[in-house]
Amino acid sequence: MVRHPLSKTANKYLRKFKKWPHSPYKTSWHHNFGEQQAMQILKQATIEMDSSQQPQRHNLQYPFLLSTLLDSFKGYSCDPTPKAYYFVIKTLTDSFQLHDIPPILDHLEQVEKFETPEFIFVYLIRFYGNVDRVQDAVHLFFRIPRFRCTPTVCSLNLILSLLCRKKECLKMVPQILLKSQHMNIRIEESTFQVLIKALCRIKRVDYAIKILNCMIEDGYGLDSTICSLIISSLCEQKDLTSVEALVVWGEMRKLGFCPSVMEYTNMIRFLVKEGRGMDALDILNQMKEGGIKPDIVCYTMVLSGTVAEGKYEKLDELFDEILIFGLIPDVYTYNVYINGLCKQNNVDEALKIVAYMDELGCKPNVVTYNTLLVALCLVGELSKARGLMKEMGLKGVELNLHTYRIMLDGLVGKGEISEACIFLEEMLEKCFYPRSSTFDNIIFQLCQKGLINEAMELTKKTVAKSFAPGASTWEALLLNSGSELRYSDTIFSGLLSTN
DNA sequence: GTAGGGTTAG
Numbered sequence A: 001m002v003r004h005p006l007s008k009t010a011n012k013y014l015r016k017f018k019k020w021p022h023s024p025y026k027t028s029w030h031h032n033f034g035e036q037q038a039m040q041i042l043k044q045a046t047i048e049m050d051s052s053q054q055p056q057r058h059n060l061q062y063p064f065l066l067s068t069l070l071d072s073f074k075g076y077s078c079d080p081t082p083k084a085y086y087f088v089i090k091t092l093t094d095s096f097q098l099h100d101i102p103p104i105l106d107h108l109e110q111v112e113k114f115e116t117p118e119f120i121f122v123y124l125i126r127f128y129g130n131v132d133r134v135q136d137a138v139h140l141f142f143r144i145p146r147f148r149c150t151p152t153v154c155s156l157n158l159i160l161s162l163l164c165r166k167k168e169c170l171k172m173v174p175q176i177l178l179k180s181q182h183m184n185i186r187i188e189e190s191t192f193q194v195l196i197k198a199l200c201r202i203k204r205v206d207y208a209i210k211i212l213n214c215m216i217e218d219g220y221g222l223d224s225t226i227c228s229l230i231i232s233s234l235c236e237q238k239d240l241t242s243v244e245a246l247v248v249w250g251e252m253r254k255l256g257f258c259p260s261v262m263e264y265t266n267m268i269r270f271l272v273k274e275g276r277g278m279d280a281l282d283i284l285n286q287m288k289e290g291g292i293k294p295d296i297v298c299y300t301m302v303l304s305g306t307v308a309e310g311k312y313e314k315l316d317e318l319f320d321e322i323l324i325f326g327l328i329p330d331v332y333t334y335n336v337y338i339n340g341l342c343k344q345n346n347v348d349e350a351l352k353i354v355a356y357m358d359e360l361g362c363k364p365n366v367v368t369y370n371t372l373l374v375a376l377c378l379v380g381e382l383s384k385a386r387g388l389m390k391e392m393g394l395k396g397v398e399l400n401l402h403t404y405r406i407m408l409d410g411l412v413g414k415g416e417i418s419e420a421c422i423f424l425e426e427m428l429e430k431c432f433y434p435r436s437s438t439f440d441n442i443i444f445q446l447c448q449k450g451l452i453n454e455a456m457e458l459t460k461k462t463v464a465k466s467f468a469p470g471a472s473t474w475e476a477l478l479l480n481s482g483s484e485l486r487y488s489d490t491i492f493s494g495l496l497s498t499n
Numbered sequence B: 001g002t003a004g005g006g007t008t009a010g
Helices: A028-050 A064-075 A082-094 A098-110 A118-130 A134-147 A153-165 A167-182 A189-201 A205-217 A224-236 A242-254 A261-273 A277-289 A296-308 A312-324 A331-343 A347-359 A366-378 A382-394 A401-413 A417-429 A436-448 A452-464 A471-498
Strands: none
Touching (some): A028 A064, A028 A082, A064 A082, A064 A098, A082 A098, A098 A134, A118 A134, A118 A153, A153 A167, A153 A189, A189 A205, A205 A224, A224 A242, A224 A261, A242 A261, A242 A277, A261 A277, A261 A296, A277 A296, A277 A312, A296 A312, A296 A331, A312 A331, A331 A347, A331 A366, A347 A366, A366 A382, A366 A401, A401 A436, A417 A452, A436 A452
C-alpha cells in the first residue's frame, strides 16, 4: 500500500501522482466532506431507483449505479472510494441485479488504482455461494489479486466452505488449495477446520479423517472441536465400520485427545449398534480411567451390548457396578437386565425383578412385559404369558402391536390353533396385523387339520381388513381347496377390490 | 446449571 510520505493521516486512496498540486483550500477536511457528499448522492440515487423510477442511463457504457458513483465523486473532485463500490455492489446483490455486477468489477479492476479491500470479495463470494453461483464465486476468488488485493485465508476458507457444501463441487477443492499456494495465501488451522466441518456435514467422514491426518502430518496440534466433530460424524454414518472407527479413536487418544461425555457416549452407542458390546465396554472403562463417571444411559447401552454378545458374566458385573457407584437403574436399565435374564432362560428371576421394580417405584412398561412374554412363549409357558397379559391390563400398561404378535406367535408355535384364530380375530378388530409368516403358518396348520373352510373364512376376514396374506397362504389354500376353488375365486376378487 | 442420549421385537 502506498502512503503519503509526509502525513500518516493522508487519505490512503489518494492517487500517488497528481497532475495538479492540491489547492490550498482543498484540505483533508474538504476531501472527506466531498466523499461524504458523493456518497449521499449515490445513496439518494439508490433510493430513487428503489422507488420504481426507471434508472436513467446517464452513460450507456456503464450500469446506472456505476455511472452515478463515478459522476457523484467526480462532482466533488474526489476519487471513488472502496466503500462506494461496496455500497453499489451490496445494493445490486440486495436487489438481485446480478447482470450489473461484472461491469462494475471490470471497472474496479481496470480503472481504479486503489488496493481493493478483501471484505468486498468476501461479501460477493458469499453472496454468489448463497445464490448457487459457485462458478462465479470461484472465478472471483481467482481474480482477487487483479484488484491489487492480497487475498488472505478468509477468502480461501470461504470459497472452500462453499465448494464443500455440494458434493459435485468437492472435486474443485484440491485445485483451489493448489492455486491458493500460488496466490501466496497461507493455509491456517482454520482452513483445515473448514474442510473437516464441511466434509462431516456432507457425511464424508472418510475424507475428513484424511484431512485430519494431513493436519497432524503438517505438525498442527490436535483440535478438540475437530476431534469431537469427527467422532460424532463417525458414529452417525454407516460407511466406516466400527473397527475403522476404533482405529481413529485410538489414534486420536494416542495424540492426546481427551474425549468428553458426549464423545464417549457417541462411541458407546455406535459400537453397541454395530454389535460390538465388548468394545463398548472398553470405551466405558476408558471413560472411567479418564475421570468421567459414566451415567445410567452409558451403562444401559453397554449392558445391552453385553446381552447382545451373550457375555452374561459381564452383565452381572456391570449391574453390580451401577449399584456400587450409586447410580439408580431406571426402566431402560431393568429392561436390559431382564432381557439378559430371559436370554439365559432365567425367566423366574426376571419375573422376580419385575416385582422388585414395583417395590422400587420403577414401573415396568410395555417393553418389560413384551420381553417377558417372548421368553415365556419361547419355553411354551402360555398360561403364564396369558397371566402376564392380564397383569398388563390391570396395571394400565397398554398392549402394543408387538405384544399381540408375540402372543399370537406363542399360540401358533404351541399349535394352539383354535385359540390363535380367536386371538387373531381380536387383533384384526383392533387393526393389529400379524406378521405375514405367522398368518401363513396359521392357514397352513388349519389346512393340515383339514379345516379348509375355517382357513378360507379367516383369509376372507383378513383380506377385508386390507391385509394381504403372503404367497404361502394362497398356495396352502389352493392346494387344499379341491372342488371348493370357487371360494378362493371370491377371496382373490376380494383382495383385488381392496387394493 | 441444563438436556439428551439409552431398553424389547426375527
